[in-house]
Amino acid sequence: MDYETRPFLPVYLQLGLTTSQADPRHFTELALPSTSAQTYLAQAHVYDECARTLRRLHNATVPIHSRLPLEILMHILASLYPVGIQDIRLKHVCHVWRVVLDDTPEFWLHMLDDPSVWRSRDPGLLKRCLAQSKALLFQSLSAPSSVVLSEWTVPHLGRITHLKLNVLDSEFREFFRLVKDRRFSSLRSLTLVTEENCTRESTAFDAQAVPCSDADLPHLRRLEVSVEFFDHRLVVSSVESVSVLLTDKGAWLTPRLILSPQALCRALSRCSSGLATLDIDSALPATGWEFVRGPPILHLPALREIAVTARIPAPVQSFFSAVTFPPHTLVRITGVKLAGTPGISLSELLPEQCSLAGVCAADSVLVEQNYAALRIRTRQAGEELLSIELPGSPDRDIAADLEHLFRGQRAIRALQLYRLSDRVVPTRQLVGVLDAFPQLARLTIGVGRATSSFWQFHDTLAALFAVSRSTGRMLCPVLEDIAVVGVDPVLGAPWQKLVEMVAEALQMRRAALGRSLRSLSMDFDIPIGRHSSSTVGEAVLAQAENDLAAHVRGLADRISVSAEGLFRRVLSNQ
Numbered sequence: 001m002d003y004e005t006r007p008f009l010p011v012y013l014q015l016g017l018t019t020s021q022a023d024p025r026h027f028t029e030l031a032l033p034s035t036s037a038q039t040y041l042a043q044a045h046v047y048d049e050c051a052r053t054l055r056r057l058h059n060a061t062v063p064i065h066s067r068l069p070l071e072i073l074m075h076i077l078a079s080l081y082p083v084g085i086q087d088i089r090l091k092h093v094c095h096v097w098r099v100v101l102d103d104t105p106e107f108w109l110h111m112l113d114d115p116s117v118w119r120s121r122d123p124g125l126l127k128r129c130l131a132q133s134k135a136l137l138f139q140s141l142s143a144p145s146s147v148v149l150s151e152w153t154v155p156h157l158g159r160i161t162h163l164k165l166n167v168l169d170s171e172f173r174e175f176f177r178l179v180k181d182r183r184f185s186s187l188r189s190l191t192l193v194t195e196e197n198c199t200r201e202s203t204a205f206d207a208q209a210v211p212c213s214d215a216d217l218p219h220l221r222r223l224e225v226s227v228e229f230f231d232h233r234l235v236v237s238s239v240e241s242v243s244v245l246l247t248d249k250g251a252w253l254t255p256r257l258i259l260s261p262q263a264l265c266r267a268l269s270r271c272s273s274g275l276a277t278l279d280i281d282s283a284l285p286a287t288g289w290e291f292v293r294g295p296p297i298l299h300l301p302a303l304r305e306i307a308v309t310a311r312i313p314a315p316v317q318s319f320f321s322a323v324t325f326p327p328h329t330l331v332r333i334t335g336v337k338l339a340g341t342p343g344i345s346l347s348e349l350l351p352e353q354c355s356l357a358g359v360c361a362a363d364s365v366l367v368e369q370n371y372a373a374l375r376i377r378t379r380q381a382g383e384e385l386l387s388i389e390l391p392g393s394p395d396r397d398i399a400a401d402l403e404h405l406f407r408g409q410r411a412i413r414a415l416q417l418y419r420l421s422d423r424v425v426p427t428r429q430l431v432g433v434l435d436a437f438p439q440l441a442r443l444t445i446g447v448g449r450a451t452s453s454f455w456q457f458h459d460t461l462a463a464l465f466a467v468s469r470s471t472g473r474m475l476c477p478v479l480e481d482i483a484v485v486g487v488d489p490v491l492g493a494p495w496q497k498l499v500e501m502v503a504e505a506l507q508m509r510r511a512a513l514g515r516s517l518r519s520l521s522m523d524f525d526i527p528i529g530r531h532s533s534s535t536v537g538e539a540v541l542a543q544a545e546n547d548l549a550a551h552v553r554g555l556a557d558r559i560s561v562s563a564e565g566l567f568r569r570v571l572s573n574q
Contacts, residue, residue, distance in 0.1 A: 119142075161187065179216055241276060303329050344391060417443070464479075480518040483522075
């Protein structure tokens with residue numbers, strides 16, 4: 001070491017500084033000549049570099065590097081999912097980690113899943129993550145559209161598999177230009193939404209825009225768009241799932257409808273052969289369906305599920321008249337009640353002679369109504385075929401809705417009735433409900449804890465020995481099994497009253513039909529918690545079992561009493 005530089009270290013340490021903080025201004029207080037200060041500063045950088053070299057050599061010889069192969073370390077880092085930008089500090093552990101991390105593209109790929117990387121004010125980190133992740137495919141579900149379409153991101157667009165963009169019209173035109181340039185060659189799922197309050201009567205496409213070819217989006221399978229982006233120019237034949245969105249995670253998008261039925265059919269026809277799921281959220285065209293006067297014009301042979309939400313009910317009938325799909329397709333229809341308008345009825349949503357497989361081929365039906373909605377679901381051999389949800393209405397006639405839907409259908413053998421209303425449904429309606437299913441063999445009745453639910457159960461039992469308006473005979477003549485679920489003997493009406501009601505109904509049916517019921521089952525809703533125990537539940541079930549055996553013996557061949565999660569007993573009457 002030169003004599004001129006030897007005093008430097010002790011003098012510099014007296015300033016309380018590290019070599020990395022060396023600056024000529026720090027030497028002015030020592031009254032040193034400027035040339036000496038410059039000399040000391042230059043030597044400080046030499047010492048600093050020597051110290052770094054020594055630390056690097058030391059870190060390279062620590063036990064973790066001698067015992068942990070670099071391949072294992074690379075695998076650990078590749079499996080690590082960063083929870084934030086701060087995890088990039090792993091690069092500062094040591095030189096070996098920094099080298100391995102720079103050569104582990106999976107770590108940088110996982111960094112791209114962090115929304116803060118895409119929204120950072122400094123684009124340098126995003127550029128580095130894109131570059132260091134090399135050619136690996138990634139998703140972009142939360143990035144601002146301005147960043148995704150920026151010049152430093154465009155070279156990497158071919159690596160994006162799932163993309164979600166919230167765009168304005170100007171940004172969409174740039175996006176569509178990049179699509180036409182075949183920049184999104186790996187894209188499998190695309191979501192395009194906008195919150196722009198758009199009132200124009202056109203799509204977001206320029207009039208002269210040329211439709212995408214299949215080669216522009218060769219791997220696209222799922223397409224979710226708000227109404228203004230739903231156009232045949234963006235649909236390709238490889239699409240298997242289409243959703244036209246009205247809301248996005250609860251946020252309302254532009255309240256518009258698809259331009260015309262022709263535009264809807266034109267877009268769907270481009271992917272009709274492979275389309276498996278279709279969801280149209282309150283966007284069916286309100287007018288223009290007059291052109292569908294003959295046979296259906298849109299055939300969807302691969303469709304497995306179709307969901308339609310209707311703010312305006314009339315177009316739903318026209319839409320289902322215009323399309324055909326396999327009989328096993330699950331159909332979901334939801335009617336939305338607008339403020340100041342009457343409730344939607346089934347006669348408004350579906351034609352009188354409904355040809356849906358969920359109506360024609362169903363063997364079981366579930367009916368549930370509360371203050372919010374009426375839900376009707378049908379199954380065939382255990383597979384759900386139809387799901388209808390209508391807004392709740394105090395003056396809704398459930399029997400009329402069911403009669404309209406299932407008129408003339410004789411295949412339905414099982415019916416489930418759950419909480420038909422928060423108010424008591426008139427017995428007349430309940431008779432109409434049961435009268436809609438003349439071949440009913442199994443009936444399940446849900447009993448709630450509210451007093452109205454108990455009396456609803458009472459009226460449902462009374463309807464079981466009413467006379468059919470169509471045949472003049474007792475309702476449900478082939479009924480064999482009755483199941484009562486949700487019974488609460490503690491908080492609801494007296495248990496003895498319920499047992500007497502069941503016995504009375506079964507006695508009247510046996511007197512009229514000359515035969516007893518095949519099976520009767522009751523499932524109790526017994527809360528097990530701080531205020532009750534399994535011992536109390538067992539005592540309740542034992543008492544219920546004895547009461548049923550005393551009152552119903554001989555009226556049902558098989559009686560079962562159960563409580564979900566507790567135990568189940570079965571009595572066989574000889």
